[in-house]
Amino acid sequence: MGSPGARGAAARSAIEGVRELAGEELTAAQVFRRADELLRPVLEFDAVCWHTADPATGLVNSVQSEDLSLAAYDHAVRLEVWEDDLATFPKIRHSGVQAETLxxxxxxxxQESVRYREQIAPAGFGDELRAVFDSAGGMWGCAAFMRAxxxxxxxxxxxxxxxxxxxxxxxxxxxxxxxxxxxDAADPAPAVLVLDRANRLRAVSGPAEELLARLADPTPTALAVPTSVAMAAEQARRAAHGLPVRQMPVRVRTRDDRWYLLHGSALRGGAAEEVTVVLTPASPAEVMPLHLAAYGLTAxxxxxxxxxxxxxxxxDVARLLVMTPYTVQDHLKSVFTKTGVGSRQELVARIMLGSGRC
Incomplete structure (x- = not known):
């Protein structure tokens, strides 16, 4: 890619371009497309799989790729949930770095990685670089970059x-x-899905079909349900096996800016049998911590x-958090600045009623 000086200049330009994405009022899909354009020449990858994630748990809840057919994506989901592989997204997140290569x-x-043996190499790739997109204590997405x-x-x-x-x-x-x-409209009633071992729909109730359409992945996959639903189902199967799982439920945002909670539960027979996934609208109390994190507030x-x-x-805040009223005021000034409000009443309206984007 040219001389070291030229490579360095290209890298700095790419990083500056990525840094500016936060101020451009883009959707997640648009962020990924712009990041692809900026990073592909300097990272020199041949394919990439982008994911949004539940910021509270880090569980992947969507997939987007313009390079891959995702015909084997159902296997990728099972590997992600069930295999204790190398350089997984959770392991990278807890390693102290945000990017790692196989x-x-x-x-x-x-070849020591099961993911490499069963997916990466058969797909014709030689190395994988994974990155997690953390900010303000939450993991908002991640990506896997493959190269020939x-x-x-x-x-x-x-x-x-x-x-x-x-x-x-x-x-x-x-x-x-x-x-x-x-x-304007009230949230629809909860939906209940029954999935077989391959995460195919066996039965539905409530507004399931309409809700599944609003949760659909940006890129079609081999899954019969959206990524978020499959992840909730596989987490339920892990729990039925007595294996540790990340915090449940899975949180996901629909295309029309509503947050839903996905609760998975294994039915009779345990992990080899059917599971139910209940999709319920998140309450204001359940969404508030995510909104506060979205504004970049510290813990x-x-x-x-x-x-x-x-x-x-x-x-009350000083007593409950064991700090002086002056310290509370300092934190409050920072909260007002980050959320763009000038009073407590405006803060309540901003967090409860919303005034953001995407």
């Missing part, structure tokens, strides 16, 4: 570049989750804001 984590022996074998493994500078870009992409995706204006600022929204005054 070649590096395996010491040049990617003749390119060789990803270089250290490319992993570091992906790590830097991932931090900015976390900010851009977080900005996409700012609360939107409250919808302490979120605690202060939640208490204020629930009716506590400065003295």
């Amino acid at each position: 070649s590096r984590v395996t010491g040049g022996r990617p 074998p003749d390119r060789g493994p990803y270089l250290g500078r490319q992993r570091r570049l992906a790590d830097a870009a991932a931090r900015h992409l976390g900010n851009a995706l977080r900005a996409c989750h700012l609360p939107a204006a409250a919808p 302490r600022e979120q605690e202060v804001a939640l208490l204020l929204v629930r009716g506590s005054d400065t003295r």
